[in-house]
Amino acid sequence: MADNPTTRLCVQIIRTFFGEACSEIGRVLLSHGRLLLPKIVRLTGLKPRTVRACLIVLIQHNVVWFAENEAEDGDGSRGDTFYEVNVEEVCMRLRFGRFVEIAGEAFGDEASGIIKCILDHGKLRLPALIDLLQVTDAKKKNSHRSTFHALVNSHYLTPTSRLLHTSPKDKLIAWEEAEKRKLKEIPSAKILKSLREEVEDKLRREREGQTTGLKRKATTTSGRPRKRARGRDREEEDEEVVDDDVWFRVNYERFNVHLRDSLVVHGAGERYNPSFGLVIRALLEAADSVPKAYPRLSDVRSNPVSTHTVSTFLPAGSGSSNHHSNSNSHSPALSAGLKLPSSSTAPTSALKQYLLVLSASDNPSPAGQAGAFVSRFAGGGGGEGKVQVEFETIAERMRRRVVEGYVRERWGDGAGRVLGILWGGTMMDERQIAKVALMQAAVVRSALTSLQTAGFLSLQQVPKTPQREPARSFFLWFCSPQACYTALLSTLYGTIANLLERLEREEDVATREVARPWNVARAERSAEREGIRTERERKRDRVWGAVGRADGGVLVLRDLVSGVGWGTGLAI
Amino acid sequence: RLGALASDEAMVYTHIQNAGNEGIWTKSLKAKLNMHATVINRCLKQLEQRQLVKSVKNVKYPTRKTYMLFNLKPSVELTGGPWFNDNELDVGFIEGLLQAVYTFIEKKTFIGDNYQVWPTSRTDKYPTLSDIRRFVHTSGLTEVKLEEEHVKSLLDVLVYDGQVESLPGSGMGGWEEDEESEEERERSRERRKKRKRTYSSGLTEVPCGVCEVFDFCAPKGPVNARDCNYYDDWLLPEKTARGRVNPAGKGVKRREGAEDAAEGEETVEEGEGTWDEAGEGEEGDEGGGMEIGYEEETFEEYD
Numbered sequence: 001m002a003d004n005p006t007t008r009l010c011v012q013i014i015r016t017f018f019g020e021a022c023s024e025i026g027r028v029l030l031s032h033g034r035l036l037l038p039k040i041v042r043l044t045g046l047k048p049r050t051v052r053a054c055l056i057v058l059i060q061h062n063v064v065w066f067a068e069n070e071a072e073d074g075d076g077s078r079g080d081t082f083y084e085v086n087v088e089e090v091c092m093r094l095r096f097g098r099f100v101e102i103a104g105e106a107f108g109d110e111a112s113g114i115i116k117c118i119l120d121h122g123k124l125r126l127p128a129l130i131d132l133l134q135v136t137d138a139k140k141k142n143s144h145r146s147t148f149h150a151l152v153n154s155h156y157l158t159p160t161s162r163l164l165h166t167s168p169k170d171k172l173i174a175w176e177e178a179e180k181r182k183l184k185e186i187p188s189a190k191i192l193k194s195l196r197e198e199v200e201d202k203l204r205r206e207r208e209g210q211t212t213g214l215k216r217k218a219t220t221t222s223g224r225p226r227k228r229a230r231g232r233d234r235e236e237e238d239e240e241v242v243d244d245d246v247w248f249r250v251n252y253e254r255f256n257v258h259l260r261d262s263l264v265v266h267g268a269g270e271r272y273n274p275s276f277g278l279v280i281r282a283l284l285e286a287a288d289s290v291p292k293a294y295p296r297l298s299d300v301r302s303n304p305v306s307t308h309t310v311s312t313f314l315p316a317g318s319g320s321s322n323h324h325s326n327s328n329s330h331s332p333a334l335s336a337g338l339k340l341p342s343s344s345t346a347p348t349s350a351l352k353q354y355l356l357v358l359s360a361s362d363n364p365s366p367a368g369q370a371g372a373f374v375s376r377f378a379g380g381g382g383g384e385g386k387v388q389v390e391f392e393t394i395a396e397r398m399r400r401r402v403v404e405g406y407v408r409e410r411w412g413d414g415a416g417r418v419l420g421i422l423w424g425g426t427m428m429d430e431r432q433i434a435k436v437a438l439m440q441a442a443v444v445r446s447a448l449t450s451l452q453t454a455g456f457l458s459l460q461q462v463p464k465t466p467q468r469e470p471a472r473s474f475f476l477w478f479c480s481p482q483a484c485y486t487a488l489l490s491t492l493y494g495t496i497a498n499l500l501e502r503l504e505r506e507e508d509v510a511t512r513e514v515a516r517p518w519n520v521a522r523a524e525r526s527a528e529r530e531g532i533r534t535e536r537e538r539k540r541d542r543v544w545g546a547v548g549r550a551d552g553g554v555l556v557l558r559d560l561v562s563g564v565g566w567g568t569g570l571a572i
Numbered sequence: 573r574l575g576a577l578a579s580d581e582a583m584v585y586t587h588i589q590n591a592g593n594e595g596i597w598t599k600s601l602k603a604k605l606n607m608h609a610t611v612i613n614r615c616l617k618q619l620e621q622r623q624l625v626k627s628v629k630n631v632k633y634p635t636r637k638t639y640m641l642f643n644l645k646p647s648v649e650l651t652g653g654p655w656f657n658d659n660e661l662d663v664g665f666i667e668g669l670l671q672a673v674y675t676f677i678e679k680k681t682f683i684g685d686n687y688q689v690w691p692t693s694r695t696d697k698y699p700t701l702s703d704i705r706r707f708v709h710t711s712g713l714t715e716v717k718l719e720e721e722h723v724k725s726l727l728d729v730l731v732y733d734g735q736v737e738s739l740p741g742s743g744m745g746g747w748e749e750d751e752e753s754e755e756e757r758e759r760s761r762e763r764r765k766k767r768k769r770t771y772s773s774g775l776t777e778v779p780c781g782v783c784e785v786f787d788f789c790a791p792k793g794p795v796n797a798r799d800c801n802y803y804d805d806w807l808l809p810e811k812t813a814r815g816r817v818n819p820a821g822k823g824v825k826r827r828e829g830a831e832d833a834a835e836g837e838e839t840v841e842e843g844e845g846t847w848d849e850a851g852e853g854e855e856g857d858e859g860g861g862m863e864i865g866y867e868e869e870t871f872e873e874y875d
Contacts, residue, residue: 008791273682371737401734404734406781409781409782410781410782413733416733417729417732417733420732420733420734421732436725436728436729436732437729437732438663438666438725438726438729439663440663491780491781491786494780494786494789495778495780495781495786497797498778498780498789498797498800498803499778499780499797501791501796501797501798502797502798502800502803502807504798505797505798506807539807539808542806542807543807546777546778549777550778
């Protein structure tokens with residue numbers, strides 16, 4: 001892995017969060033792959049003690065994987081430990097602030113405190129957490145425990161295990177090879193892909209299913225655990241309690257699901273009007289409230305919910321207004337969004353109308369369905385029809401819009417139009433494009449070349465003569481969406497790395513400024529001190545705000561369903 | 573009139589006459605008649621003098637010389653149709669039309685301040701191709717009569733821009749208003765506007781997003797993020813106002829004063845022209861970031 005944007009970004013993030021020494025180790029590990037301890041010492045030039053301490057810190061924070069060398073061949077002898085960087089973990093650190101905020105919104109201030117603490121320490125056990133939070137009051141202790149329990153139940157926190165500290169790549173390769181050997185004939189690309197997905201699933205299940213982190217509460221005096229009443233789940237929460245000996249870490253995927261949901265809501269609001277955003281939000285909340293629901297980022301669509309359930313999640317005013325006079329039977333927000341035939345219809349039918357629009361039921365063509373938010377909705381009688389939110393479709397559209405937005409801002413609307421025409425694999429030559437787009441040939445040509453240098457478009461030469469002369473061939477332009485996504489993703493990585501680097505410099509300069517003798521004297525005056533401090537904060541806010549927005553782009557491109565994914569980074 | 577022509581001139585004339593509305597290219601004329609170029613040119617000149625043929629510009633192949641009978645109008649293929657004005661694509665005209673059509677569709681899609689949308693049962697409320705065409709004619713934006721295919725190509729452009737989407741029509745309503753021959757119309761297509769605001773990736777507000785030397789920028793290189801000019805402008809607008817900032821490489825003498833510093837900087841940036849110069853400017857300042865910081869301080873002190 002040469003100095004590509006991903007590596008640079010990871011190194012930068014490690015430096016921002018862990019300091020210079022750790023970032024050197026990170027850099028070495030990312031450039032050279034897995035390494036043994038003596039090798040790391042030699043390549044970084046740091047003292048062995050420092051390296052050891054840094055590695056311990058990085059492992060505690062799940063940034064570094066380690067693996068024992070099983071085989072006889074290879075660099076080290078049996079029993080040596082190799083270290084490797086976990087790229088996903090590093091990149092997720094950019095979102096930690098948002099995770100804390102989400103936890104606060106979902107479960108309250110205690111939860112955000114808990115999450116923040118665990119994020120600060122990498123992984124924690126419950127008693128240690130309570131100590132760190134300095135919770136002494138018994139009542140508060142209990143409420144913390146129950147919040148913790150809730151977080152574990154809804155998969156915001158997962159138990160960690162020895163397995164999660166090893167790189168999944170070894171097992172992945174080994175299992176994949178085993179599966180391939182089972183095949184009789186030469187596999188096609190599709191079969192290989194499905195094989196790979198199967199193996200990944202298996203691996204993921206193994207890594208996650210280690211333990212739930214909960215245990216039964218021993219209540220009887222003899223110490224035997226109380227048998228659960230057969231067929232009746234009475235007071236299930238009392239039965240299971242968080243195991244005090246299990247270490248927990250934050251489950252990033254669950255939080256990313258929140259980010260995804262808010263993106264979907266925002267998208268619906270932008271596309272039509274804010275009322276649609278409300279409807280989608282109700283739909284998503286209803287889907288999440290299904291018991292035992294474990295929403296994942298890789299879900300192609302959400303759980304199915306019936307219209308009736310959705311209507312219970314709509315904002316207040318939609319249900320209760322049934323009792324008032326029927327001049328306005330649905331909430332003002334809901335009626336504002338759709339021009340309904342009469343105002344005295346029941347709330348659920350208004351909702352059905354919304355869902356019809358969201359599912360693009362008036363446009364069954366492929367282009368129309370690609371613009372749908374929700375699955376096909378037949379509008380079944382009495383609110384019986386079930387709907388699901390189509391994450392994959394939405395993700396595809398969002399990715400396209402990110403790319404188009406970037407192209408338009410960078411190279412102008414002309415380039416944006418050209419990209420729109422070629423999107424999805426249509427191949428055209430320059431003349432055709434100019435004709436369809438109603439643009440001048442020169443403009444089209446410059447747009448095409450800029451897009452090509454940036455990696456968004458490619459050329460296909462179709463010769464007219466057997467000699468294949470370039471002068472006598474057609475050059476067809478085409479766009480592969482995947483190529484666009486990867487190109488934009490590396491640009492985003494590079495930008496975030498630049499931002500963080502610049503922030504480092506600004507912090508250095510600011511610290512130096514504050515320390516200067518004349519500034520110290522001046523800073524006695526509180527007004528000046530305020531000025532310097534707010535200046536620093538303003539810059540910090542600006543940079544981190546930009547990082548957050550760029551990271552939002554990264555989320556859309558990489559993390560959503562069928563996005564670019566992690567490649568060799570592997571998020572399992 | 574014809575009788576006065578010489579034999580080869582007559583042959584040339586006949587061929588041109590056969591080409592009719594489309595006209596004929598000199599090269600193809602040469603190939604057909606198998607005559608020498610000079611002979612043909614002489615004939616053509618004579619025919620032109622007698623005002624029997626004329627040369628027209630072909631918009632698809634602007635470098636070719638195309639000839640046709642004098643009294644004929646060139647076909648639409650040659651002139652390019654309504655989009656072309658003097659063989660040049662009239663971009664302003666097109667853009668104006670696009671904007672007008674889009675606004676028309678927008679008004680029909682979103683009602684009121686709340687951007688209300690029609691439910692799916694009322695797709696007939698959205699404008700059809702013929703509605704839009706009628707709108708364009710009555711709006712008086714142009715005297716040129718636009719055919720359906722022209723309006724359709726306008727709408728296609730809007731679809732590629734992601735501004736509108738087309739819905740399959742309800743059939744009935746469209747037919748009644750239809751005045752054209754039935755075999756030309758497959759189905760009335762309706763257009764609905766998608767209020768697609770571009771989804772900003774957060775990339776372009778940052779200088780890196782639009783930086784031309786982004787690929788060249790590397791941590792220890794001549795162009796890097798720590799000393800980046802554009803970051804200076806982006807991060808320190810207030811500092812420029814106070815005249816403290818000293819953008820890398822531009823020299824200390826630019827500390828004229830509040831507004832001047834900011835403006836002076838920008839004009840010099842634009843005056844740079846090529847990116848090589850900007851790169852060199854930053855190159856000269858390599859490693860100077862911190863030092864200039866020092867200089868800043870000393871100047872400030874003796875303010």
